[in-house]
Amino acid sequence: MTSLTTETPAKYAVLMETNGEECESWLYFIKHDGNEDKLQHLLKQLEQIEMYIIDDLSTFDLDLEHLVSEQTAKDMTKVELNSVSFHRKFDGVMKTVNLGLKRKDSNEKRIRRAHKALGFGNIDEHIEDEDIDTEDQITERSESEHDDDEDLVPLPLNGEEQENVDENSDNSDNSDNSDNSDEEEDKVEEITQEMAQAQVKAQSKKKRKKKKRN
Numbered sequence: 001m002t003s004l005t006t007e008t009p010a011k012y013a014v015l016m017e018t019n020g021e022e023c024e025s026w027l028y029f030i031k032h033d034g035n036e037d038k039l040q041h042l043l044k045q046l047e048q049i050e051m052y053i054i055d056d057l058s059t060f061d062l063d064l065e066h067l068v069s070e071q072t073a074k075d076m077t078k079v080e081l082n083s084v085s086f087h088r089k090f091d092g093v094m095k096t097v098n099l100g101l102k103r104k105d106s107n108e109k110r111i112r113r114a115h116k117a118l119g120f121g122n123i124d125e126h127i128e129d130e131d132i133d134t135e136d137q138i139t140e141r142s143e144s145e146h147d148d149d150e151d152l153v154p155l156p157l158n159g160e161e162q163e164n165v166d167e168n169s170d171n172s173d174n175s176d177n178s179d180n181s182d183e184e185e186d187k188v189e190e191i192t193q194e195m196a197q198a199q200v201k202a203q204s205k206k207k208r209k210k211k212k213r214n
Contacts, residue, residue, distance in 0.1 A: 011067035012089070013039050015123060019084075021056030027087040028123050029073035032064075035094040035127075039064055045099045049110045057115040074131065085121060086136070092128025 012029040019026075030039065043062045051059035073089045099117050101110050124130060 008033075010070045010091075012070060012073040013067055014063050015042075015118075016061045016063075017058045017118065017121070017123075018053070018060075019056070019058045019120070020053035022084045024082045024084050026082065026085045026121065027076060028121075029068065029076065029087070029089040030094065030123075030127060031091050032067050038094040038096055042097045042099075045097070045101055046114065048101055049114060050107050051111065054108060054111055057111055058119045059111065060114055060118055077131070077136070088121070088124075089131040090124070090127045090129060091131050094127040097126050 011032045013032045013035075015028040015030060017026045017028070018024070032039065039062070043064055046060055046062055049059075051061065053059060076087045077089050079087065097117065099110075099113050101113055105113070
């Protein structure tokens with residue numbers, strides 16, 4: 001009689017990075033199977049640090065007791081909660097992570113060493129095969145592709161309401177009798193420019209930290 005063997009489902013450890021500047025926490029799901037020793041070594045190092053936020057540095061926490069399933073790890077990479085970085089999943093072989101902690105180090109210096117080695121998603125320097133779906137990669141439109149007069153957040157109007165808005169807009173454009181029209185137009189343009197500048201600044205920050213997805 002031939003016995004059927006079933007493969008044990010993969011489990012994932014969770015490394016959490018919390019950054020003081022961005023006020024966000026990012027989860028890195030690391031395949032536990034085959035990486036047990038490397039993860040345990042990383043945990044022993046992190047346990048030597050009393051984690052607290054300093055300036056724009058990151059702190060780290062690693063949970064090896066409560067592993068999650070591959071499906072849970074995959075689902076978490078899909079959630080849209082953070083504005084700076086996605087949660088990420090890694091399926092490859094992990095390298096030994098050496099934070100370079102010294103006995104003479106102050107706790108703050110240990111935090112800085114951990115940040116230098118792992119900060120802003122640098123865990124990907126120590127493990128292979130990040131699981132990224134094509135549809136999750138960043139595709140941001142350039143500001144040059146937008147009309148300056150385009151609404152930053154268009155109203156969800158139905159067909160009839162849109163016709164009324166367009167008609168009112170045409171009437172407003174053709175009217176030269178209003179004494180306040182130039183002043184109002186200047187105010188609108190000023191507000192639009194401020195909003196556009198704010199959006200460019202926000203997108204610049206997003207690209208800087210989300211480049212790991214490209």
